[in-house]
Amino acid sequence: MRYHRSDVVARAITVLDEYGLESLTMRRLASELGVQPSALYHHVPNKQSLLAAVADEILQRGARPRRAERWDRRVIEVCAELRDAMLAYRDGAEVVVTAHTFGLGAREPSASLRSALSDGGLPGELVDVGTRAILHLVFGHTVEEQTAMQAASAGAIDRSPGGDSGFEQSLDLLLDGLRARASAG
Amino acid sequence: MRYHRSDVVARAITVLDEYGLESLTMRRLASELGVQPSALYHHVPNKQSLLAAVADEILQRGARPRRAERWDRRVIEVCAELRDAMLAYRDGAEVVVTAHTFGLGAREPSASLRSALSDGGLPGELVDVGTRAILHLVFGHTVEEQTAMQAASAGAIDRSPGGDSGFEQSLDLLLDGLRARASAG
DNA sequence: ACCTGAACACCGTTCAAGT
DNA sequence: ACCTGAACACCGTTCAAGT
Numbered sequence: 001m002r003y004h005r006s007d008v009v010a011r012a013i014t015v016l017d018e019y020g021l022e023s024l025t026m027r028r029l030a031s032e033l034g035v036q037p038s039a040l041y042h043h044v045p046n047k048q049s050l051l052a053a054v055a056d057e058i059l060q061r062g063a064r065p066r067r068a069e070r071w072d073r074r075v076i077e078v079c080a081e082l083r084d085a086m087l088a089y090r091d092g093a094e095v096v097v098t099a100h101t102f103g104l105g106a107r108e109p110s111a112s113l114r115s116a117l118s119d120g121g122l123p124g125e126l127v128d129v130g131t132r133a134i135l136h137l138v139f140g141h142t143v144e145e146q147t148a149m150q151a152a153s154a155g156a157i158d159r160s161p162g163g164d165s166g167f168e169q170s171l172d173l174l175l176d177g178l179r180a181r182a183s184a185g
Numbered sequence: 186m187r188y189h190r191s192d193v194v195a196r197a198i199t200v201l202d203e204y205g206l207e208s209l210t211m212r213r214l215a216s217e218l219g220v221q222p223s224a225l226y227h228h229v230p231n232k233q234s235l236l237a238a239v240a241d242e243i244l245q246r247g248a249r250p251r252r253a254e255r256w257d258r259r260v261i262e263v264c265a266e267l268r269d270a271m272l273a274y275r276d277g278a279e280v281v282v283t284a285h286t287f288g289l290g291a292r293e294p295s296a297s298l299r300s301a302l303s304d305g306g307l308p309g310e311l312v313d314v315g316t317r318a319i320l321h322l323v324f325g326h327t328v329e330e331q332t333a334m335q336a337a338s339a340g341a342i343d344r345s346p347g348g349d350s351g352f353e354q355s356l357d358l359l360l361d362g363l364r365a366r367a368s369a370g
Numbered sequence: 371a372c373c374t375g376a377a378c379a380c381c382g383t384t385c386a387a388g389t
Numbered sequence: 390a391c392c393t394g395a396a397c398a399c400c401g402t403t404c405a406a407g408t
Contacts, residue, residue: 187391188391220392221392221393223392223393223395224391224392224393
Protein backbone atom coordinates (compact mmCIF):
# COMPACT_ATOMS: atom_id res chain seq x y z
CA MET A 1 0.00 0.00 0.00
CA ARG A 2 0.96 3.57 -0.68
CA TYR A 3 0.09 6.37 1.72
CA HIS A 4 -0.09 10.07 1.23
CA ARG A 5 -0.05 12.92 3.68
CA SER A 6 -3.82 13.24 3.59
CA ASP A 7 -4.22 9.55 4.50
CA VAL A 8 -1.95 10.03 7.47
CA VAL A 9 -3.89 13.08 8.64
CA ALA A 10 -7.25 11.38 8.13
CA ARG A 11 -6.14 8.32 10.03
CA ALA A 12 -4.77 10.52 12.81
CA ILE A 13 -8.24 12.03 13.19
CA THR A 14 -9.91 8.66 13.54
CA VAL A 15 -7.34 7.59 16.15
CA LEU A 16 -7.90 10.89 17.95
CA ASP A 17 -11.65 10.50 17.91
CA GLU A 18 -11.64 6.87 19.04
CA TYR A 19 -8.86 6.84 21.62
CA GLY A 20 -8.16 10.46 22.53
CA LEU A 21 -5.21 12.81 22.20
CA GLU A 22 -3.02 11.01 24.72
CA SER A 23 -3.23 7.87 22.58
CA LEU A 24 -2.41 9.68 19.37
CA THR A 25 1.29 8.82 19.24
CA MET A 26 3.41 8.46 16.16
CA ARG A 27 3.97 4.80 16.97
CA ARG A 28 0.32 4.12 17.50
CA LEU A 29 -0.63 5.91 14.31
CA ALA A 30 2.02 3.97 12.39
CA SER A 31 0.77 0.63 13.63
CA GLU A 32 -2.78 1.68 12.78
CA LEU A 33 -1.57 2.29 9.22
CA GLY A 34 0.34 -1.00 9.21
CA VAL A 35 3.66 0.74 8.79
CA GLN A 36 6.84 1.38 10.76
CA PRO A 37 6.97 4.59 12.86
CA SER A 38 9.86 5.88 10.79
CA ALA A 39 7.71 5.70 7.64
CA LEU A 40 5.52 8.55 8.91
CA TYR A 41 8.43 10.95 8.60
CA HIS A 42 8.25 10.70 4.84
CA HIS A 43 4.83 12.35 4.93
CA VAL A 44 5.13 14.68 7.87
CA PRO A 45 8.21 16.43 9.27
CA ASN A 46 7.29 15.82 12.92
CA LYS A 47 4.44 15.28 15.36
CA GLN A 48 3.83 18.97 15.95
CA SER A 49 3.12 19.68 12.30
CA LEU A 50 0.96 16.56 12.06
CA LEU A 51 -1.17 17.94 14.90
CA ALA A 52 -1.36 21.30 13.14
CA ALA A 53 -2.60 19.53 10.00
CA VAL A 54 -5.13 17.62 12.10
CA ALA A 55 -6.36 20.92 13.56
CA ASP A 56 -6.76 22.45 10.10
CA GLU A 57 -8.60 19.40 8.79
CA ILE A 58 -11.00 19.43 11.76
CA LEU A 59 -11.83 23.07 11.06
CA GLN A 60 -12.21 22.46 7.35
CA ARG A 61 -14.61 19.58 7.91
CA GLY A 62 -16.74 21.82 10.09
CA ALA A 63 -16.97 24.63 7.53
CA ARG A 64 -20.46 25.94 6.78
CA PRO A 65 -21.89 28.57 4.46
CA ARG A 66 -22.22 32.08 5.87
CA ARG A 67 -25.81 33.32 5.97
CA ALA A 68 -25.89 36.26 8.36
CA GLU A 69 -25.75 39.81 7.02
CA ARG A 70 -25.37 41.92 10.15
CA TRP A 71 -21.74 41.87 11.31
CA ASP A 72 -22.59 40.92 14.88
CA ARG A 73 -24.78 38.04 13.75
CA ARG A 74 -21.94 36.89 11.54
CA VAL A 75 -19.59 36.86 14.52
CA ILE A 76 -22.03 34.56 16.33
CA GLU A 77 -22.30 32.38 13.24
CA VAL A 78 -18.54 32.01 12.87
CA CYS A 79 -18.13 31.25 16.58
CA ALA A 80 -20.87 28.62 16.52
CA GLU A 81 -19.26 26.97 13.51
CA LEU A 82 -15.88 27.01 15.18
CA ARG A 83 -17.25 25.53 18.38
CA ASP A 84 -19.22 22.82 16.59
CA ALA A 85 -16.22 21.91 14.46
CA MET A 86 -14.06 21.42 17.57
CA LEU A 87 -16.75 19.49 19.44
CA ALA A 88 -17.21 17.08 16.53
CA TYR A 89 -14.12 15.05 17.48
CA ARG A 90 -12.82 13.84 20.80
CA ASP A 91 -10.22 16.29 22.16
CA GLY A 92 -10.81 18.42 19.07
CA ALA A 93 -10.84 21.66 21.03
CA GLU A 94 -7.54 20.86 22.74
CA VAL A 95 -5.88 20.11 19.40
CA VAL A 96 -7.15 23.23 17.66
CA VAL A 97 -6.34 25.53 20.58
CA THR A 98 -2.84 24.14 20.99
CA ALA A 99 -2.14 24.56 17.27
CA HIS A 100 -3.40 28.12 17.43
CA THR A 101 -1.30 28.90 20.52
CA PHE A 102 1.86 27.89 18.71
CA GLY A 103 0.87 29.91 15.67
CA LEU A 104 0.50 26.80 13.51
CA GLY A 105 -2.46 26.51 11.18
CA ALA A 106 -5.95 27.37 12.35
CA ARG A 107 -5.67 30.84 10.85
CA GLU A 108 -9.04 30.77 9.12
CA PRO A 109 -11.43 31.54 12.01
CA SER A 110 -9.26 34.49 12.93
CA ALA A 111 -9.60 35.90 9.43
CA SER A 112 -13.39 35.46 9.33
CA LEU A 113 -13.85 37.24 12.65
CA ARG A 114 -11.52 39.99 11.54
CA SER A 115 -13.53 40.70 8.42
CA ALA A 116 -16.80 40.64 10.35
CA LEU A 117 -15.51 43.21 12.82
CA SER A 118 -14.14 45.31 9.99
CA ASP A 119 -17.56 45.30 8.34
CA GLY A 120 -18.90 46.55 11.66
CA GLY A 121 -16.94 49.73 11.14
CA LEU A 122 -14.71 49.24 14.15
CA PRO A 123 -11.39 51.08 14.26
CA GLY A 124 -8.42 48.91 13.26
CA GLU A 125 -7.03 48.50 16.74
CA LEU A 126 -10.36 47.27 18.05
CA VAL A 127 -10.69 44.81 15.18
CA ASP A 128 -7.47 43.28 16.44
CA VAL A 129 -8.30 43.32 20.12
CA GLY A 130 -11.85 42.16 19.50
CA THR A 131 -10.84 39.27 17.26
CA ARG A 132 -8.41 37.93 19.81
CA ALA A 133 -10.86 38.39 22.67
CA ILE A 134 -13.60 36.51 20.82
CA LEU A 135 -11.24 33.68 19.94
CA HIS A 136 -10.06 33.37 23.53
CA LEU A 137 -13.65 33.21 24.69
CA VAL A 138 -14.65 30.54 22.18
CA PHE A 139 -11.50 28.50 22.69
CA GLY A 140 -11.60 28.67 26.48
CA HIS A 141 -15.26 27.94 26.63
CA THR A 142 -15.17 25.03 24.22
CA VAL A 143 -12.16 23.33 25.82
CA GLU A 144 -13.90 23.57 29.19
CA GLU A 145 -17.15 22.29 27.76
CA GLN A 146 -15.53 19.37 25.98
CA THR A 147 -13.47 18.40 29.00
CA ALA A 148 -16.60 18.43 31.16
CA MET A 149 -18.57 16.43 28.57
CA GLN A 150 -15.87 13.79 28.31
CA ALA A 151 -15.49 13.58 32.07
CA ALA A 152 -19.24 13.22 32.37
CA SER A 153 -19.46 10.53 29.71
CA ALA A 154 -16.76 8.61 31.55
CA GLY A 155 -18.98 8.87 34.63
CA ALA A 156 -22.12 7.78 32.75
CA ILE A 157 -23.89 11.16 32.89
CA ASP A 158 -25.64 11.84 29.57
CA ARG A 159 -25.28 15.61 29.38
CA SER A 160 -24.18 18.47 31.57
CA PRO A 161 -27.29 20.37 32.75
CA GLY A 162 -26.51 23.79 31.25
CA GLY A 163 -27.17 22.90 27.62
CA ASP A 164 -24.83 25.34 25.91
CA SER A 165 -23.52 26.35 29.36
CA GLY A 166 -23.45 30.08 28.60
CA PHE A 167 -21.53 30.04 25.34
CA GLU A 168 -23.83 32.48 23.54
CA GLN A 169 -24.37 34.52 26.66
CA SER A 170 -20.69 35.21 27.25
CA LEU A 171 -20.22 35.97 23.59
CA ASP A 172 -23.06 38.45 23.83
CA LEU A 173 -21.41 40.20 26.76
CA LEU A 174 -18.38 40.84 24.61
CA LEU A 175 -20.47 41.86 21.60
CA ASP A 176 -22.19 44.45 23.77
CA GLY A 177 -18.89 46.17 24.27
CA LEU A 178 -18.02 45.95 20.58
CA ARG A 179 -21.42 47.21 19.42
CA ALA A 180 -21.14 50.21 21.71
CA ARG A 181 -17.82 51.13 20.13
CA ALA A 182 -18.98 50.41 16.59
CA SER A 183 -21.79 52.96 16.77
CA ALA A 184 -19.51 55.44 18.49
CA GLY A 185 -16.81 55.04 15.76
CA MET B 186 19.07 15.07 53.08
CA ARG B 187 15.38 14.96 53.79
CA TYR B 188 12.88 16.51 51.43
CA HIS B 189 9.32 17.55 51.93
CA ARG B 190 6.54 18.16 49.47
CA SER B 191 7.10 21.91 49.59
CA ASP B 192 10.78 21.44 48.66
CA VAL B 193 9.78 19.34 45.67
CA VAL B 194 7.25 21.93 44.51
CA ALA B 195 9.67 24.81 45.03
CA ARG B 196 12.40 23.01 43.10
CA ALA B 197 9.94 22.20 40.34
CA ILE B 198 9.26 25.93 39.96
CA THR B 199 12.95 26.77 39.63
CA VAL B 200 13.37 24.02 36.99
CA LEU B 201 10.29 25.32 35.19
CA ASP B 202 11.55 28.89 35.24
CA GLU B 203 15.08 28.03 34.12
CA TYR B 204 14.47 25.32 31.53
CA GLY B 205 10.77 25.48 30.63
CA LEU B 206 7.81 23.14 30.96
CA GLU B 207 9.06 20.60 28.45
CA SER B 208 12.17 20.09 30.57
CA LEU B 209 10.24 19.72 33.79
CA THR B 210 10.22 15.92 33.91
CA MET B 211 10.07 13.75 36.99
CA ARG B 212 13.50 12.36 36.16
CA ARG B 213 15.01 15.79 35.65
CA LEU B 214 13.48 17.11 38.86
CA ALA B 215 14.76 14.08 40.77
CA SER B 216 18.30 14.52 39.51
CA GLU B 217 18.10 18.22 40.36
CA LEU B 218 17.24 17.20 43.93
CA GLY B 219 20.00 14.57 43.95
CA VAL B 220 17.56 11.75 44.36
CA GLN B 221 16.19 8.79 42.39
CA PRO B 222 13.04 9.40 40.28
CA SER B 223 11.10 6.89 42.36
CA ALA B 224 11.78 8.92 45.50
CA LEU B 225 9.50 11.73 44.25
CA TYR B 226 6.50 9.45 44.55
CA HIS B 227 6.79 9.55 48.32
CA HIS B 228 5.97 13.26 48.24
CA VAL B 229 3.63 13.51 45.28
CA PRO B 230 1.21 10.92 43.87
CA ASN B 231 2.01 11.67 40.22
CA LYS B 232 3.19 14.33 37.81
CA GLN B 233 -0.25 15.78 37.21
CA SER B 234 -0.78 16.62 40.87
CA LEU B 235 2.74 18.01 41.09
CA LEU B 236 1.90 20.41 38.25
CA ALA B 237 -1.33 21.36 40.01
CA ALA B 238 0.68 22.15 43.14
CA VAL B 239 3.11 24.19 41.05
CA ALA B 240 0.18 26.14 39.59
CA ASP B 241 -1.20 26.89 43.04
CA GLU B 242 2.17 27.97 44.34
CA ILE B 243 2.69 30.30 41.37
CA LEU B 244 -0.65 31.95 42.08
CA GLN B 245 0.03 32.20 45.79
CA ARG B 246 3.38 33.86 45.21
CA GLY B 247 1.68 36.46 43.04
CA ALA B 248 -0.99 37.32 45.61
CA ARG B 249 -1.46 41.03 46.34
CA PRO B 250 -3.70 43.04 48.67
CA ARG B 251 -7.03 44.17 47.25
CA ARG B 252 -7.42 47.93 47.12
CA ALA B 253 -10.28 48.67 44.75
CA GLU B 254 -13.75 49.38 46.09
CA ARG B 255 -15.90 49.48 42.96
CA TRP B 256 -16.67 45.94 41.79
CA ASP B 257 -15.53 46.52 38.21
CA ARG B 258 -12.24 48.01 39.33
CA ARG B 259 -11.79 44.99 41.57
CA VAL B 260 -12.28 42.68 38.58
CA ILE B 261 -9.49 44.51 36.78
CA GLU B 262 -7.32 44.30 39.88
CA VAL B 263 -7.83 40.55 40.24
CA CYS B 264 -7.16 39.98 36.54
CA ALA B 265 -3.97 42.03 36.59
CA GLU B 266 -2.75 40.09 39.63
CA LEU B 267 -3.56 36.79 37.95
CA ARG B 268 -1.79 37.79 34.75
CA ASP B 269 1.29 39.10 36.55
CA ALA B 270 1.48 35.95 38.66
CA MET B 271 1.47 33.74 35.56
CA LEU B 272 3.97 35.91 33.70
CA ALA B 273 6.41 35.81 36.62
CA TYR B 274 7.69 32.33 35.66
CA ARG B 275 8.56 30.77 32.34
CA ASP B 276 5.58 28.82 30.98
CA GLY B 277 3.64 29.88 34.09
CA ALA B 278 0.49 30.65 32.11
CA GLU B 279 0.52 27.25 30.40
CA VAL B 280 0.87 25.48 33.75
CA VAL B 281 -1.88 27.44 35.50
CA VAL B 282 -4.30 27.18 32.58
CA THR B 283 -3.76 23.44 32.18
CA ALA B 284 -4.32 22.85 35.88
CA HIS B 285 -7.50 24.91 35.72
CA THR B 286 -8.73 23.03 32.64
CA PHE B 287 -8.46 19.71 34.45
CA GLY B 288 -10.22 21.15 37.50
CA LEU B 289 -7.11 20.80 39.65
CA GLY B 290 -6.16 23.60 42.00
CA ALA B 291 -6.19 27.19 40.80
CA ARG B 292 -9.63 27.75 42.30
CA GLU B 293 -8.79 31.02 44.01
CA PRO B 294 -8.99 33.51 41.12
CA SER B 295 -12.37 32.09 40.21
CA ALA B 296 -13.68 32.75 43.72
CA SER B 297 -12.36 36.32 43.78
CA LEU B 298 -13.99 37.18 40.48
CA ARG B 299 -17.20 35.56 41.58
CA SER B 300 -17.43 37.69 44.70
CA ALA B 301 -16.61 40.85 42.76
CA LEU B 302 -19.42 40.18 40.29
CA SER B 303 -21.79 39.34 43.12
CA ASP B 304 -20.98 42.67 44.77
CA GLY B 305 -21.89 44.26 41.46
CA GLY B 306 -25.44 43.08 41.98
CA LEU B 307 -25.47 40.79 38.95
CA PRO B 308 -28.01 37.96 38.87
CA GLY B 309 -26.61 34.57 39.88
CA GLU B 310 -26.50 33.12 36.39
CA LEU B 311 -24.54 36.09 35.05
CA VAL B 312 -22.09 35.84 37.93
CA ASP B 313 -21.35 32.36 36.70
CA VAL B 314 -21.18 33.16 33.01
CA GLY B 315 -19.23 36.36 33.62
CA THR B 316 -16.65 34.71 35.86
CA ARG B 317 -15.90 32.03 33.32
CA ALA B 318 -15.79 34.52 30.45
CA ILE B 319 -13.33 36.75 32.30
CA LEU B 320 -11.10 33.81 33.19
CA HIS B 321 -11.06 32.59 29.60
CA LEU B 322 -10.09 36.03 28.43
CA VAL B 323 -7.27 36.40 30.95
CA PHE B 324 -6.00 32.87 30.43
CA GLY B 325 -6.14 32.99 26.65
CA HIS B 326 -4.58 36.39 26.50
CA THR B 327 -1.77 35.63 28.92
CA VAL B 328 -0.82 32.31 27.32
CA GLU B 329 -0.64 34.05 23.95
CA GLU B 330 1.33 36.93 25.37
CA GLN B 331 3.81 34.70 27.17
CA THR B 332 4.29 32.45 24.14
CA ALA B 333 4.98 35.51 21.98
CA MET B 334 7.37 36.96 24.57
CA GLN B 335 9.31 33.73 24.84
CA ALA B 336 9.42 33.29 21.07
CA ALA B 337 10.64 36.87 20.75
CA SER B 338 13.32 36.47 23.43
CA ALA B 339 14.53 33.37 21.58
CA GLY B 340 14.79 35.57 18.49
CA ALA B 341 16.63 38.34 20.31
CA ILE B 342 13.78 40.88 20.21
CA ASP B 343 13.54 42.72 23.53
CA ARG B 344 9.78 43.24 23.73
CA SER B 345 6.74 42.87 21.53
CA PRO B 346 5.63 46.33 20.36
CA GLY B 347 2.09 46.34 21.87
CA GLY B 348 3.09 46.78 25.50
CA ASP B 349 0.14 45.09 27.22
CA SER B 350 -1.15 44.05 23.76
CA GLY B 351 -4.79 44.85 24.52
CA PHE B 352 -5.19 42.99 27.77
CA GLU B 353 -7.05 45.76 29.57
CA GLN B 354 -8.91 46.76 26.44
CA SER B 355 -10.44 43.34 25.85
CA LEU B 356 -11.28 43.05 29.52
CA ASP B 357 -13.02 46.39 29.27
CA LEU B 358 -15.12 45.19 26.33
CA LEU B 359 -16.44 42.39 28.50
CA LEU B 360 -16.95 44.66 31.50
CA ASP B 361 -19.08 46.93 29.31
CA GLY B 362 -21.52 44.11 28.82
CA LEU B 363 -21.48 43.22 32.50
CA ARG B 364 -21.93 46.82 33.67
CA ALA B 365 -24.93 47.22 31.38
CA ARG B 366 -26.58 44.21 32.97
CA ALA B 367 -25.62 45.21 36.50
CA SER B 368 -27.44 48.52 36.27
CA ALA B 369 -30.40 46.82 34.56
CA GLY B 370 -30.70 44.19 37.32
C1' DA C 371 10.44 7.72 -3.62
C1' DC C 372 9.08 5.11 0.02
C1' DC C 373 9.70 1.85 3.54
C1' DT C 374 12.15 -1.40 7.06
C1' DG C 375 15.01 -2.43 11.06
C1' DA C 376 17.52 -0.99 14.46
C1' DA C 377 19.09 2.20 17.34
C1' DC C 378 19.42 6.64 20.41
C1' DA C 379 18.01 9.20 24.03
C1' DC C 380 14.61 9.73 26.54
C1' DC C 381 9.65 9.33 29.37
C1' DG C 382 6.14 8.19 33.93
C1' DT C 383 5.43 4.83 37.20
C1' DT C 384 5.87 0.54 40.12
C1' DC C 385 7.93 -2.31 43.45
C1' DA C 386 10.97 -5.28 46.04
C1' DA C 387 14.67 -4.39 48.91
C1' DG C 388 17.31 -1.80 52.03
C1' DT C 389 18.04 1.67 56.30
C1' DA D 390 9.15 6.76 56.80
C1' DC D 391 12.01 7.48 53.14
C1' DC D 392 15.05 6.13 49.62
C1' DT D 393 17.65 3.00 46.07
C1' DG D 394 18.00 -0.03 42.08
C1' DA D 395 16.02 -2.17 38.68
C1' DA D 396 12.57 -2.95 35.81
C1' DC D 397 8.17 -2.25 32.74
C1' DA D 398 5.99 -0.28 29.12
C1' DC D 399 6.29 3.16 26.60
C1' DC D 400 7.80 7.87 23.78
C1' DG D 401 9.71 11.01 19.21
C1' DT D 402 13.17 10.94 15.96
C1' DT D 403 17.25 9.53 13.04
C1' DC D 404 19.54 6.85 9.72
C1' DA D 405 21.74 3.19 7.10
C1' DA D 406 20.04 -0.18 4.25
C1' DG D 407 16.90 -2.18 1.14
C1' DT D 408 13.35 -2.10 -3.15
